[in-house]
Amino acid sequence: MTLVDIKGLDVGYVRHRRVTPAVLGLDLTVAAGEVVAIVGESGSGKTTTANALIGLLPANGRITAGSAVVDGIQTAGASERTLRRLRGSVVGLIPQDPMVGLNPTQRVGHQIAEAVKLRGLAGAAVQAEVLEHLAQAGVPDPELRARQYPHELSGGLRQRALIAIALAGRPKLIIADEPTSALDVTVQKRILDHLGGLVHEQGISLLIITHDLAVAADRADRVVVMQHGRKVEEGDPATILRTPREHYTRQLIAAARPVVPHFDVRDQVAPEPILQLTDVSKTFPVNDLRRGARGFNALDKVSVTVPRGQTHALVGESGCGKTTTLRIALGLETATGGSVVLDGDEISGLSWNRLRPLRRKAQLVHQDPFATLDPKFTVAQSVTEPLVSFRIGDRRSRLQRARELLDQVALPHSYLDRLPSELSGGQRQRVAIARALALRPDLIMLDEPVSALDVLVQEQILQLLADLQAALGLSYLFVSHDLSVVAEIAHTVSVMSHGRVVEQGPVAEVFTNPKSAHTRELIDAIPGRRVVDAA
Structure with a gap:
């Protein structure tokens, strides 16, 4: 049985009255009990695909062509009422950013309980399930964590709380958007083992969105490789890894680090x-x-x-x-x-x-x-902020230092006038490194x-x-x-x-x-x- 059926999907974002394409002509299916992984670098269209599937595109997002069917229901163009019936009970979402996905004003246990109550449970049974799902998601001391607010948890614990919320609705499909990127490898393994167990024991489908080819290869029945909004390759992990057709797929495989790393011979004499x-x-x-x-x-x-x-x-x-x-x-x-x-x-x-x-x-x-x-600061303002704070130099010398810093982190001088929102994740991290270098630490x-x-x-x-x-x-x-x-x-x-x-x-x-x-x-x-x- 096919649970997810996407055909010819085009998605774009409206910017300055023009639609910028983000997903182009995508065909994708997920069968009941199947694990499918979508892999690709940032901006490849992975998350946009998932958000379009369950009606969670931002205000400027548009489905411009194609169809998306989940459990027999057309979600492309569906009403919010229809989509709400799907979310939680049919589709559970594990978002990447736990602070965005959790309500900062409510205790963690209360947020999981809301998902449990949608299934008709009440009373003591709700609290019992809350603790059960927290434990299943790898949260230590579930009773204490259920009473805490999101800001009282570490990043890894917040991510596990989100996973518990997704599991609490007992959905037919779980969409996991980079579900373990913030987690250490042992917790990552426990979480993915648990999600895999649900697939095999209960027939739940799993759509994993990840930039980590190693996770996709280890966990998926089928891997879909996306680049620039298009599906460039698809197949079972063994075929994708051993005989990739596309140059981009070969790049991803080459960038994947080995399980047992190779170590350079380093000087064993430790400096002071x-x-x-x-x-x-x-x-x-x-x-x-x-x-x-x-x-x-x-x-x-x-x-x-x-x-x-x-x-x-x-x-x-x-x-x-x-x-x-x-x-x-x-x-x-x-x-x-x-x-x-x-x-x-x-x-x-x-x-x-x-x-x-x-x-x-x-x-x-x-x-x-x-x-x-600071989203209002240009790159030049961000990298010279430490110089201003310590009253080092004047405006002219600080701008010269900003140019030197961009040279050091391999960004062109034309980026000095850009805002963080106009940069990719890697470019923003280069700016952060440049700022850290400003005082010559x-x-x-x-x-x-x-x-x-x-x-x-x-x-x-x-x-x-x-x-x-x-x-x-x-x-x-x-x-x-x-x-x-x-x-x-x-x-x-x-x-x-x-x-x-x-x-x-x-x-x-x-x-x-x-x-x-x-x-x-x-x-x-x-x-x-x-x-x-x-x-």
Whole structure:
């Protein structure tokens, strides 16, 4: 039985009274109980296809031709009333951005309960199902998490809450739009295993939208490759991987990282540290209605060293303490105990006035550059903002510095007048890196800098970071849940679990001869077995 049947679909966006095509002539089917993956780089039309299918296109989105049928109902041009009957009970959506998908004013459990109640349940049965779905989605301590608001959860936990909401309606089709891009590999494996179990046990169909060919190859019955709004290739994973017809597909395969990474032989003599954390602990107060006020130990005597001119990575599951460690290292969070030494200066407990001059030595690049770049600032204003803040130079010298910075991150000078909305994800990340370089820091801290980017753009950004390190002698503290990325860029690594460092050392040594069971679990969970087998 065919659950989804798309024929000749054209979708575009109205800009300046003209329709810009986003999807062109797409034919796509999904059978009951089938897993189909749509892969392609940013802007290929993957998400537009999913949104058009269930009537969630933005206000300027238009279906200009073709049809889209879900469970026998024509959704192209359907009324909002018809579409609402489909959403949740027939089609469950797992969006990519958890902060957009969750209501910030409602507790997580309440939002899952709404989906459960649509199936006619009431009373104690609703709460029982809420906790069940949270547990199925890999959320630890479901009772506590159900009572929390989205802002009280980590990014990974928010994503798992969205997955729980999608599962709560027990739909016939789940559309998963980059459902695990923000998750570490072990949680990613648990989530995808669970979704795969639903397919096999209950006959649910799964449409996965992803830029990660490894995930698609491991999980899908059929892979659809899209580029520039068109379907360029389609087939089972083995055929796509072994005998791809299109050059673009071969590019995607070449960019996929191996499951067992190849390690360059690196200098084993560690330089002096530029950053040293010693026995750093952090306890956050937690107000629990049932248990009263208590402390949550986010970090427990964490010691990390970043060698000068090299890259040290922090890896581990969501909530393990990676980002908290980074924030303490940057002085954005105060440690409960321990020492933080930046370039020979102890920064623990310093006042804002005494810490501010030291911020010129260390800068931060966030995971989502679109959220951290002021949408009203041009590129020139964004990259010179640190210079203005520290009152360095005049308008003319700052503009010259902006041109130098764009040269360093391989963007043309013509981009100086552009706004963030006019840039691709990779281009925005280059601007964020340029801004971090503006004050000529010695250390750059990078919090998941490529997790939201497709594999081809990931390669470009990682190569850019490596080139900048070689040219400028930069040191990096690199936070990531992607071990294959870490293997490519880092010299040394600390593996974290539940607020502690369970293993650390040179990347090659830790990843090829892991001593910790947790490290072995992380390595075993890296997707891409089919990609390797096809090579």
